[in-house]
Amino acid sequence: MQPMYDPLTSAQLGPNDSYPASYWATQGMPQWPVRSALPEQAEVVIIGAGYTGLNAALSLAKDYHREVVVVEANQLAWGCSGRNAGFVMPSTGRRSYQxxxxxxxxxxxxxxxxxxxxxxxxxxxxxxxxxxACDTQHGGYLKLAHSAKANQLLVQQHQLLQQLGDAAVLHSAATVAADYVKTPVAHGALHYPQSFAVNPMQLAAVTAHAAANAGAKLVTNAPVQHWETTPQGQRLHTAAGSIEAKQVIIASNGYTPNHLHPAIHGRSLPVLSSIIVTRPLTAAQQQQIGLIPAHQFMDTRSLKYYFRLLPDGRLLFGGRGAIRGRDANKPRYAKHLQQALQATFPQLETVTLDYFWSGWVSVALDDYPRIYEAAPGVFTSMGYCGAGVAFSSLAGHRLAQLTSGDALPELPFYQSALPKFPLAQGRRLGQWLYYQWARATA
Ligand SMILES: Cc1cc2nc3c(=O)[nH]c(=O)nc-3n(C[C@H](O)[C@H](O)[C@H](O)COP(=O)(O)OP(=O)(O)OC[C@H]3O[C@@H](n4cnc5c(N)ncnc54)[C@H](O)[C@@H]3O)c2cc1C
Structure with missing residues (x-):
């Protein structure tokens, strides 16, 4: 297998890299909007065509009638937005309401x-x-307590959610086993009924079409390789030519090459999240584990595992992957996830894997994302910490507001820059130490 692109070490990203061999890429790829040639200039250029970039383009074109071009290194939704598990859930990083x-x-x-x-x-x-339709599944998301102690925390979280007016429901271990999932690793659950699941690639296509219909130009195979700040604004040199812009939005998130722009250098830790998808489970197997294709699940470990039954009866199971891009596709990481799947469902004697893939999520030093002007005329949104399907989509709209001079809600995400990692070079070592600690204490 080919080594994977690594934002911290690879010399370049794209162009012309095809989608990873994920389950989503085999589900009848969507018709993407016609790709345009790169214009010489635009009012706003957006780097990256995931949910953040596509939603920013949609809002800029539709709500603000601005001339906007998206430049994507490879294909539309080639990054996380075409690779994720499709959980649309409430999240702005890893901080709890407490x-x-x-x-x-x-x-x-x-x-x-x-x-x-x-x-x-x-x-x-x-x-x-x-x-x-995006193959939506509307049963809601269940946070599964992986220990009795974690369940006590869920009880406290539920009390707080009630004060916030949230409709989340607390379930006992017995209710979880009877109605949602049969697994020894659930000591109780918090159920968020407003959450739902999608086919992530279809969601990206829906957004890309809306942006293109509103007038945004989407240009693929155009990685930004060199950046010049000129008296007129910004000049970006891509593999598909150069473009000048008054404003630039960096929407490259976990895939941001290490030296794209000095203002954001060392402010995000790219972390691999990986997914395995099994062969369709038989009706008997689905019954054994008590799953129906409606709910989404994630546990409360520091290094979380998440899963859902897909519409065609396959089991999707994900968690943290390798640390370096060059190791991402090694079979031992698929095996590690398969072992975790079998510990979650010991009643499944055999499962055959049909798919394994990974993607880079962006982790912020203090566990929450930021949307801000990083340098004059240069805006960004990153640091969703692995849970950005819902928030990155709104973030795109917030970026459009910010670049167009509108005030954003007075929330921490919109009021400061992403903090710099103290020893940017040591980010990987810190991550490795954290993984050792999290595994030892799980
Ligand atoms: C395996 C996995 C499972 C996940 N599951 C979930 C989930 O179930 N729920 C959830 O909420 N979140 C999940 N996430 C996280 C979620 O997918 C991301 O937070 C979200 O998609 C981020 O979108 P984005 O547009 O900001 O970035 P991305 O979708 O990663 O897009 C960035 C784009 O920028 C492009 N780019 C980078 N550099 C350049 C350059 N120099 N020039 C041009 N283009 C460039 C890249 O090619 C890429 O296409 C998951 C992530 C992974 C990897």
């Missing part, structure tokens, strides 16, 4: 809660406005 109350206060936790749910509504309305 953490937000400690740093701010209850009104701020309420405002953050509202923003997270606005993000889910944003995705829902993108799908509703489109004729593509």
């Amino acid at each position: 953490d937000w109350i400690k740093s701010y206060d209850m009104p701020m936790a309420k405002a953050i809660h509202a923003e997270q749910h606005a993000a889910i509504d944003h995705v829902r309305s993108l799908i509703t406005d489109s004729s593509v």
